[in-house]
Amino acid sequence: DTGVSQNPRHKITKRGQNVTFRCDPISEHNRLYWYRQTLGQGPEFLTYFQNEAQLEKSRLLSDRFSAERPKGSFSTLEIQRTEQGDSAMYLCAGTGGASILTGELFFGEGSRLTVL
Amino acid sequence: KNEVEQSPQNLTAQEGEFITINCSYSVGISALHWLQQHPGGGIVSLFMLSSGKKKHGRLIATINIQEKHSSLHITASHPRDSAVYICAVGSGNTPLVFGKGTRLSVIA
Numbered sequence: 001d002t003g004v005s006q007n008p009r010h011k012i013t014k015r016g017q018n019v020t021f022r023c024d025p026i027s028e029h030n031r032l033y034w035y036r037q038t039l040g041q042g043p044e045f046l047t048y049f050q051n052e053a054q055l056e057k058s059r060l061l062s063d064r065f066s067a068e069r070p071k072g073s074f075s076t077l078e079i080q081r082t083e084q085g086d087s088a089m090y091l092c093a094g095t096g097g098a099s100i101l102t103g104e105l106f107f108g109e110g111s112r113l114t115v116l
Numbered sequence: 117k118n119e120v121e122q123s124p125q126n127l128t129a130q131e132g133e134f135i136t137i138n139c140s141y142s143v144g145i146s147a148l149h150w151l152q153q154h155p156g157g158g159i160v161s162l163f164m165l166s167s168g169k170k171k172h173g174r175l176i177a178t179i180n181i182q183e184k185h186s187s188l189h190i191t192a193s194h195p196r197d198s199a200v201y202i203c204a205v206g207s208g209n210t211p212l213v214f215g216k217g218t219r220l221s222v223i224a
Contacts, residue, residue: 002160033211042120042202042214043159056211089157104164105149105212110157 004029006092006108013082014116020078021090021111029094029106032075034067036060037089037110046090049075082115089113118143122203122215129222135190137218139203142184146207150177150188153200153217162188162201193222 003026013019025032030051035043046065047057051072061067064082069075079086089112093105119142129135139148150162163170163177165186170177174193179186190197198221204212 002158035214037157040216042204042216044214045211048211091157091159093159104161105151106161107151107159110159112157 002026002106002108004092004094004106004108006090006111008111009109010112010114012114012116015084016081018078018080019082019113020076021092021113022074022076023092023094023108024074025092025094025108026096026106027073029096030072031095032069033093033095033105034075034077035091035093037091038087043091046077079113082113084115087113087115118145118205118207118213120203120205120213120215122201122218124218125216126219127221129193129220131194131222131224133193133222135193135197135220135222137188137201137203137220139186139188139215140184141203141205141213144181144184144207145205147205148179148186149204149206149212150186151202151204153202155199159202190220195222195224198222 005024033048034046037043049069064080067077089110091110092108121140153159165179174191176189200217202217203215206212
């Protein structure tokens with residue numbers, strides 16, 4: 001258990017619906033990343049936060065995707081008007097404090113999205 | 117953008133065998149990570165390397181910065197080592213770039 005929790009673990013939705021995923025990192029994690037992973041592929045970077053500031057967004061993050069990290073604690077990733085191509089595992093990872101020096105990332109278990 | 121290639125893609129080994137997984141990258145980096153992903157998605161960080169070699173239990177990771185290559189070795193492999201092993205590289209504060217992973221199955 002890395003101490004990073006993600007909810008929900010699984011989400012099945014119909015095309016066109018909106019979904020929201022939540023990530024609760026360890027309290028000392030001032031840096032938080034969102035990644036997307038499809039079957040047989042490695043994780044792909046979506047966006048990351050330093051405290052509450054969103055510092056970088058991948059081109060993978062279309063305007064249907066939005067991420068927030070109010071107060072620099074938990075983060076949410078919302079997908080509007082879902083498409084079948086959005087089906088993937090959405091992974092959250094945090095780092096901060098001493099782990100910034102080691103570069104260690106702490107991943108959550110992921111939220112698996114299936115769009116029908 | 118850095119390109120990360122892992123080999124082999126899939127590997128099946130008998131319990132007790134010595135296993136090597138390779139990772140090559142295209143652009144100079146400040147750190148390379150080896151990660152382990154179990155079925156269901158959970159990813160665990162195994163090593164972070166910037167030079168030389170690190171050992172943890174039966175796992176050994178090496179990196180050759182000049183050749184842009186790293187290897188992960190598992191000695192005396194065990195069925196519980198079965199997982200996907202992922203290499204990821206980073207430079208400065210840029211987000212990590214991940215390989216596609218190597219799926220390892222160790223048979224008793």
